[in-house]
Amino acid sequence: MPSLSRLGALLSRHRVPYLLLLPSVLYLVSFTIYPILNVFYLSVTDLHLVKSLVPHFIGLKNYVELIRDDPDFRRIVLNTFIWTFGSTALQFALGLATSLILNARLPWRGFWRGIMLVPWVTPIVVVGIIWRWIYDGSYGLLNYYLNTFGLLHRYVVWLGEDATVWPAILLASLWKGYPYMCLMLLAGLQTIPQDVYEAADVDGATGFRRLWYVTLPLLKPVVAIVTLVALVLTWNNFQMIWVLTEGGPAYATSVLATYVYTKGFVFFQLGSGAAVATLSILVILVVCVIYARMLRLEEREL
Amino acid sequence: MRRTTSLALTLLIIGLLTLAGLAEAGTTLRVVFPGTSETEKQGAVRLKQYAESKLPGTKIEMMYLGWPDLEKKLSVMLPGGDIPDLVQQQEATTLVAMGALEPLDAYLARPDSTLKKEQFFEGVWNYSQYDGKMHTIPIRAISYGLIVREDLLNEAGMKLTDLKTWDDMKRAAKAMTKGNVYGYGYPLGLPRFAWREGPYIAGYSNNFDISDTSEATKTKYLEMLRLFKDLQPSMSPTTKVMGLREAFQTWGLGNIAMMPTGDFFVANLYPINPKILKVSRVVAYPKGPSAQKQWAPVANVGWAMFKGSKNKEEAWKVLSLFCSLENLTEESAMLNTPARRDIDMAKLAAASAKFYPDAVEDNRRIIGDFVSNAHPIGVPMRKILRREEMEVAFQKVMIEMLDGKLTPEQAYDRIKADIDKIKRS
Numbered sequence: 001m002p003s004l005s006r007l008g009a010l011l012s013r014h015r016v017p018y019l020l021l022l023p024s025v026l027y028l029v030s031f032t033i034y035p036i037l038n039v040f041y042l043s044v045t046d047l048h049l050v051k052s053l054v055p056h057f058i059g060l061k062n063y064v065e066l067i068r069d070d071p072d073f074r075r076i077v078l079n080t081f082i083w084t085f086g087s088t089a090l091q092f093a094l095g096l097a098t099s100l101i102l103n104a105r106l107p108w109r110g111f112w113r114g115i116m117l118v119p120w121v122t123p124i125v126v127v128g129i130i131w132r133w134i135y136d137g138s139y140g141l142l143n144y145y146l147n148t149f150g151l152l153h154r155y156v157v158w159l160g161e162d163a164t165v166w167p168a169i170l171l172a173s174l175w176k177g178y179p180y181m182c183l184m185l186l187a188g189l190q191t192i193p194q195d196v197y198e199a200a201d202v203d204g205a206t207g208f209r210r211l212w213y214v215t216l217p218l219l220k221p222v223v224a225i226v227t228l229v230a231l232v233l234t235w236n237n238f239q240m241i242w243v244l245t246e247g248g249p250a251y252a253t254s255v256l257a258t259y260v261y262t263k264g265f266v267f268f269q270l271g272s273g274a275a276v277a278t279l280s281i282l283v284i285l286v287v288c289v290i291y292a293r294m295l296r297l298e299e300r301e302l
Numbered sequence: 303m304r305r306t307t308s309l310a311l312t313l314l315i316i317g318l319l320t321l322a323g324l325a326e327a328g329t330t331l332r333v334v335f336p337g338t339s340e341t342e343k344q345g346a347v348r349l350k351q352y353a354e355s356k357l358p359g360t361k362i363e364m365m366y367l368g369w370p371d372l373e374k375k376l377s378v379m380l381p382g383g384d385i386p387d388l389v390q391q392q393e394a395t396t397l398v399a400m401g402a403l404e405p406l407d408a409y410l411a412r413p414d415s416t417l418k419k420e421q422f423f424e425g426v427w428n429y430s431q432y433d434g435k436m437h438t439i440p441i442r443a444i445s446y447g448l449i450v451r452e453d454l455l456n457e458a459g460m461k462l463t464d465l466k467t468w469d470d471m472k473r474a475a476k477a478m479t480k481g482n483v484y485g486y487g488y489p490l491g492l493p494r495f496a497w498r499e500g501p502y503i504a505g506y507s508n509n510f511d512i513s514d515t516s517e518a519t520k521t522k523y524l525e526m527l528r529l530f531k532d533l534q535p536s537m538s539p540t541t542k543v544m545g546l547r548e549a550f551q552t553w554g555l556g557n558i559a560m561m562p563t564g565d566f567f568v569a570n571l572y573p574i575n576p577k578i579l580k581v582s583r584v585v586a587y588p589k590g591p592s593a594q595k596q597w598a599p600v601a602n603v604g605w606a607m608f609k610g611s612k613n614k615e616e617a618w619k620v621l622s623l624f625c626s627l628e629n630l631t632e633e634s635a636m637l638n639t640p641a642r643r644d645i646d647m648a649k650l651a652a653a654s655a656k657f658y659p660d661a662v663e664d665n666r667r668i669i670g671d672f673v674s675n676a677h678p679i680g681v682p683m684r685k686i687l688r689r690e691e692m693e694v695a696f697q698k699v700m701i702e703m704l705d706g707k708l709t710p711e712q713a714y715d716r717i718k719a720d721i722d723k724i725k726r727s
Binding site for chain 2: 049050051053136137138139155157159160245246248249250251261262264265266267268270
């Protein structure tokens with residue numbers, strides 16, 4: 001009881017701050033916590049809109065069926081890792097290179113910095129449609145130019161062939177996503193004091209050694225945050241793949257986000273779809289924890 | 303004091319504005335209108351204006367979306383309690399199974415109902431019945447056939463009347479495949495069309511339904527799979543990523559010579575290239591080795607009312623207007639073949655000139671081709687529960703077979719296993 005009265009006293013003493021916090025808390029509970037809990041609840045039911053609108057508890061059956069009996073599930077998980085880590089790594093590499101260039105003293109630097117943001121501010125569906133036309137197997141620009149310059153002697157169905165579909169999707173994702181990396185890394189680069197570079201110069205560190213031993217270690221906190229954010233965003237990025245391939249041909253480019261949609265809203269298997277969503281949340285959570293621990297470990301070693 | 307007065311005044315103004323808004327609003331009906339072509343999009347706008355002009359107190363909120371997205375959208379809206387009033391449907395099996403649609407028999411039985419069974423073609427009317435109850439009121443019939451570029455066929459030394467069997471079709475496809483032109487179009491890229499715009503239509507012409515995997519259909523199924531394997535050299539390399547829209551675009555550019563599809567062909571092709579309609583003809587899909595004659599699957603498009611609609615009386619009035627003779631004379635001129643038998647064909651032809659001014663005769667000829675197919679050889683399309691799941695499984699196997707990873711026999715075993723599993727689960 002004393003703790004309750006202490007809580008009451010605390011609330012009455014800080015009434016205004018708590019009142020100001022209340023809308024945010026209500027929003028979080030209504031639109032984040034409740035949906036997550038509800039997805040988990042649905043995942044242990046047999047809700048299938050075609051069969052019955054009333055969910056029945058079936059325990060972990062949906063999870064067992066997915067992991068043990070679904071012939072496409074393993075491939076889809078693998079695709080999700082290729083998509084997430086491939087996109088993030090490529091975006092980071094290009095974002096870092098671009099940020100280093102844009103951090104240098106360039107003529108018209110403001111203009112280049114502005115134009116670099118164009119892919120990022122273009123709506124993702126528009127980007128997807130543009131890239132679909134670029135990759136079109138009959139009339140696409142990529143085929144046209146590669147054939148015109150003699151680099152290819154046939155038209156390739158970039159989004160339909162096993163060997164080309166993932167590189168094609170990753171390239172589109174790279175174009176869309178690298179400006180975010182670049183922008184964040186550029187902000188990080190500008191926080192590195194100039195005298196550190198001057199000291200490195202005195203010690204004879206130039207070019208690549210300066211990048212490796214000075215810039216990158218000092219950028220590490222920014223790198224950790226932007227790559228983590230990029231991993232989570234890409235993991236859940238549904239639109240780019242859906243616009244480019246709808247997860248096809250068949251399930252060749254399906255990832256967990258598109259599979260949730262297919263299960264839930266194409267097949268109406270809301271229970272099974274919720275199980276895919278729950279597994280997806282758990283896997284990305286584990287990936288993030290491992291990633292954060294690795295970074296902390298490295299920081300300690302430093 | 304001044305603050306209190308300001309607050310009271312503000313609240314009063316908000317209250318008055320809200321009341322004024324409510325008084326002005328009348329009834330708003332939410333209507334889901336699916337379509338894939340620009341013509342259909344115009345049709346949605348026209349229909350909204352038509353209903354609002356006839357029922358001044360009613361506002362129509364038209365929700366236009368692509369056919370493939372229709373059930374996906376509804377599967378999100380309905381369980382969440384976000385229920386529209388009316389929906390246009392091709393096959394309502396899933397929505398009926400979900401218990402989402404209002405049976406319309408009681409409304410039709412009312413003495414003041416303007417809609418009567420006798421006004422409609424019997425087969426088209428019957429297609430709207432699910433478990434003996436009317437769940438949609440038909441507005442258009444849909445029949446399927448094989449579209450052929452007559453000029454290319456003639457250049458290849460064949461005539462339309464030569465396309466009687468699958469062997470004739472394979473011969474024609476091979477002969478018409480030259481340069482950038484592919485003899486046979488198959489939109490394998492999206493599950494819905496990988497199933498329907500090819501194997502499903504071919505299946506009917508081999509006397510079976512591809513969702514039927516019983517032993518009795520095994521030979522027919524294998525014949526159908528071998529047909530597609532044999533046709534593959536005449537298909538575009540982009541087949542695997544081609545949806546129906548892309549297939550129509552490719553047809554519009556003159557790069558496909560033959561393709562099975564429905565009588566929504568003109569509505570889709572006209573905005574892309576109206577000139578190509580001049581050389582496009584429709585024949586019944588040739589018959590397979592196990593069939594005695596050609597068959598054409600026939601379905602319909604109709605309006606349905608949601609059970610959860612909060613404005614059922616108003617929705618029925620609007621539905622009756624949508625299905626009225628006046629509206630359907632104009633609408634049938636825009637899309638497909640009429641569902642009502644009392645439509646004056648001369649008026650319909652005149653109305654079609656508004657929608658297809660550069661292809662009046664071509665549109666009439668193509669729709670005529672479809673109608674003449676549908677009547678003597680039309681069979682109602684089978685209603686398949688959980689078809690969406692079967693389509694995805696089927697598409698996957700067809701891709702593997704056409705990629706050379708599976709023989710038709712292996713493909714059959716996989717399709718049978720997958721479809722049987724869906725039916726069992």
